[in-house]
Amino acid sequence: MPASLFTPYKLNDTLTLNNRILMAPLTRCMADDDLVPTQTMADYYARRADAGLIISEATIIRPDGQGYVNTPGLYTQAQVDGWKVVTKAVHDKGGKIFAQLWHTGRVAHPFFFGEGNGEVLSASNIGIEGTIPRNRELMYQQPKAATGEDITQLVADYATAADNALKAGFDGVEIHGANGYLIDQFLHYSCNNRTDEYGESPENMARFAIEVVDGIVAKIGHERTAIRLSPGAYFNMEPDSRDRAVFDYLLKQLESRQLAFIHLGIFDDAMEFDYLDGKASAYLRKHYNQTLVGVGSYTAETGNKAIEANEFDLLAIGRAFIANPDYVSKVRRGEELTAYDDAMLAELV
Ligand code: FNR
Numbered sequence: 001m002p003a004s005l006f007t008p009y010k011l012n013d014t015l016t017l018n019n020r021i022l023m024a025p026l027t028r029c030m031a032d033d034d035l036v037p038t039q040t041m042a043d044y045y046a047r048r049a050d051a052g053l054i055i056s057e058a059t060i061i062r063p064d065g066q067g068y069v070n071t072p073g074l075y076t077q078a079q080v081d082g083w084k085v086v087t088k089a090v091h092d093k094g095g096k097i098f099a100q101l102w103h104t105g106r107v108a109h110p111f112f113f114g115e116g117n118g119e120v121l122s123a124s125n126i127g128i129e130g131t132i133p134r135n136r137e138l139m140y141q142q143p144k145a146a147t148g149e150d151i152t153q154l155v156a157d158y159a160t161a162a163d164n165a166l167k168a169g170f171d172g173v174e175i176h177g178a179n180g181y182l183i184d185q186f187l188h189y190s191c192n193n194r195t196d197e198y199g200e201s202p203e204n205m206a207r208f209a210i211e212v213v214d215g216i217v218a219k220i221g222h223e224r225t226a227i228r229l230s231p232g233a234y235f236n237m238e239p240d241s242r243d244r245a246v247f248d249y250l251l252k253q254l255e256s257r258q259l260a261f262i263h264l265g266i267f268d269d270a271m272e273f274d275y276l277d278g279k280a281s282a283y284l285r286k287h288y289n290q291t292l293v294g295v296g297s298y299t300a301e302t303g304n305k306a307i308e309a310n311e312f313d314l315l316a317i318g319r320a321f322i323a324n325p326d327y328v329s330k331v332r333r334g335e336e337l338t339a340y341d342d343a344m345l346a347e348l349v
């Protein structure tokens, strides 16, 4: 039994976690056609309530943020009511749950939100190649560069979604600033060629992320606000060595916000990035001195070692939690885990 993982962790004066294992956010594409969470989803999350903290699957803040089929939202009353069932089920079993707030930016597609109900927005009008997973016939579109007015509205909509999250009973929110989606699109040079106050320099490129953070903190408080970041570009995104300065600046700014935590966004933390001088988790640890969540192809054993070596404070587990609803109790008892397989994505077990 990896001891450190099972010690409680005080995030701040408002939140203490029973253990250091987080369920990573995992998109499952199982909300109903109004993007309302279902009872099946509530049961799925409740089965995992012994995680120190569950981060919900990415949840869109408004219709034009949708890039995949049947991903849940947090902008209608029905969606808030659906999430209430989920959060109550988790709380009834002694768990805690944050909502991950998502706008996919240039990865969105009007197929989901309807032509005429918005445009595909990004930092700049730079598209990505290819087609949407599970909807292979849909080519990604060239996005429109968000105007100043669009940005003001987006910041307001993130804050409203955070407010809705608390109304739905979530313990807090994790802003999805990672994995090549909207916020991340402002943070990397390969997709931000703006020449206004949101482009060209680290201060400007970090501005949108910081405005979203500050808007949410003003609504729900810093102790219930967290952010996920991918300083290393690896998904729907090209790396650029100049990105380093953007994250150096952003992390300094975030320290003064006293957030609940920063969560690395990556699939395999063994990946090394030239411009970060190595692993993304090591880069974050060096440039940010508050609570850090590590993730990315760790086992309980390797994650526990990393916590003991002070590489990060909390461990998020993704795929193994899909395969093992009872992940925490299995690890606690030293029982063998069921291996993850992509075929498991077809069903909420
Ligand atoms: C993910 N991941 C992910 N990340 C995120 O920030 N929001 C999301 O909604 C999702 N959705 C998602 C779905 C599926 C099916 C997978 C496999 C992954 C990434 C996830 O949170 C995590 O970072 C990775 O899975 C790496 O952790 P593991 O699986 O190696 O423990």
Ligand code: 8K6
Pocket: 027, 028, 029, 068, 133, 134, 234, 235, 267, 345
């Ligand atoms: C795999 C189908 C899941 C439905 C959409 C989920 C979208 C979230 C992204 C997770 C998909 C996993 C892809 C792994 C990319 C690894 C990059 C190194």
